[in-house]
Amino acid sequence: MNVYRRLVYPYLVWMGIFIVIPMLLIVLYAFTAKSSNQVVSLRFTLENFQRFMDPVFLSILVKSLRLALVTTLLCLLIGYPLAYGITRRSEKAQAILILLVTLPMWINMLVRTYAWISLISDKGIINNLMSYFGLPAIQMMYTDGAVIMVMVYNFLPFMIIAIYTVLSKLDQSLVQASYDLGANRFQTFLRVIFPLSLSGVISGITMVFLPAVSTFVIPQLIGGGNYSMIGTFIEKQFINMGDWNFGSAISIVIAVIIMLSMQIANYFDKDPEDMQLKGRNL
Amino acid sequence: MIGSGKQKWLGSLGLIFMMLFFYLPIITLIFFSFNSSKSLSHFTGFSTQWYVALLRDNNALAAIRTTIVIAFISTIISTIVGTLTAIGLSKSSPVLKRVVSSINQLPILNPDIVTAVSLMILFSSIPMIQKGFGTMLLAHIAFSIPYVILTIMPKLRQLDANLTDAAMDLGATPLQALLRVILPQIAPAIISASLIAFTMSFDDFVISYFVTGNGVSNISILVYTMSKRTNPTINALSTLIVGGITVLLVIVNIVPLIKGNKENKKEKRMIQS
Secondary structure, eight states, X not given: OOGGGGGGHHHHHHHIIIIIHHHHHHHHHHTBOOOSSSSOOOOBOSHHHHHHTSHHHHHHHHHHHHHHHHHHHHHHHHHHHHHHHHHTSOHHHHHHHHHXXXXXXXXXXXXXXXXXXXXXXXXXXXXXXXXXXXXXXXXXXXXXXXXXXXXXXXXXXXXXXXXXXXXXXXXXXXXXXXXXXXXXXXXXXXXXXXXXXXXXXXXXXXXXXXXXXXOOHHIIIIIOXXXXXXXXXXXXXXXXXXXXXXXXXXXXXXXHHHHHHHHHHHHHOOOHHHHHHHHHHO | OOSOHHHHHHHHHHHHHHHHHHHHXXXXXXXXXXXXXXXXXXXXXXXXXXXXXXXXXXXXXHHHHHHHHHHHHHHHHHHHHHHHHHHHHHTSOHHHHHHHHHHHHHHHHSOHHHHHHHHHHHHHHOTTXXXXXXXXXXXXXXXXXXXXXXXXXXXXXXXXXXXXXXXXXXXXXXXXXXXXXXHHHHHHHHHHHHHHHHHHHHHOOHHHHHHOOTTXXXXXXXXXXXXXXXXXXXXXXXXXXXXXXXXXXXXXXXXXHHHHHHHHHHHHHHHHO
16 A cells, blocks of 8 residues: 555565575584585584584683673673763763763774873883883783773773763652752662663663673784683684684674563663553554 | 752862772873974973974874764664664564674673684684785674674664555655655664764774784874873874864754753743743
């Protein structure tokens, strides 16, 4: 009936070629054995996943999850007070502060990560300053600490913006009511402000955790060539080792982990207002 | 507003530390782009030699050109395709709508690296395809369209379908109704969708890195390969990028602020009179 419906058809074809087929190809590679000859011989197997169960490989996954969790936690602990602090300012100051927070987000992540190298390298600026004050040089490059710090640097703005967006819309009369009813500042924060800002906290957590767990640039530049996180490990399988089957299997593992964590986040993020909107759409 | 002086002072201190953390690396980067020696930690004197080196570096210039050309073409194509698809979807059956939007979720939710290797496998599986500029462009269009659709769909939901019907009842062809009734109403969403598509293409590293070939690089790939040894040319290039983005963002953000002030004043005057 409606003429505009036909506008969808070209994209259906495109979507098939550029989203569905590539995903199916990954699944196909993940569940088949590496073929030694040119002719692609399809031999279905779970070998690639079994291989990943090796403690050496699993430790890479565990390390990625651990570093991403620490990064997320740090971003939350630093980002929440800062976002809250920004909402306490005048409207004009808020606009400027938010612009200053968002500006680094627009700069290429490679450039932002590269910027740290001259600060923290062995003969970098920080170590120069240390030796100037007669302190021993510390090795920062190629350590977990440096990787975490640069991840926090790259992803903190997302956390601040996510929390600020919710906090700035918070109904101040509720906070006022809490004070009027005798709650102190701490109680008000714990029982009124924080629960109301939970949706922002959760979207901040997903916006930091997801890119952090699969990051490829930061471990490569800051961690160095021998530093392995799941992102760099996938790259190694595809680019250096040429083992697409194993690489695909790891890609599926990480994709599943991310989809699951999104589901968990959605489960916790049951904003009453959001529910109402969804109800209306039905 | 509420809060003792001491707390406000602590808050300001926190904000100052945040700004130092955010901007110190970027400022150092800019500072050393003007260094007269190759060192990135000892400032030996002012010079613009790294900018000259950048302008003479054919690889760098080619990468800048590739980045800009791909960003423009992929923005135009993904905005047009995404907008038309979104309009079509808004008139489609709920089943089709759900199928398309859940498939579109895949590249949005998937980590970049998974999308990247999936496209790499796709392009490598087709023997006729040479990896390079073309594959990079196709990949950029492919990862931008879902975001365009996602940005435009909510706006279309708010549209009054009767307006389009009315236009056609009054004799407009579907094309006329599309151009003169639907598109003007969703124009702001189209603009923000195209901005998202542009910045995503401009900043992309992971997907480009995996689907390119034949020595074709964009700025991100260039920075990645150059950063393996100290090279202040990257600082010069980065400074230009940071400068460009800052100017753009300040214009985009400050102009409405000033305009808004004027409008506020006008409103106040109207209320007063």
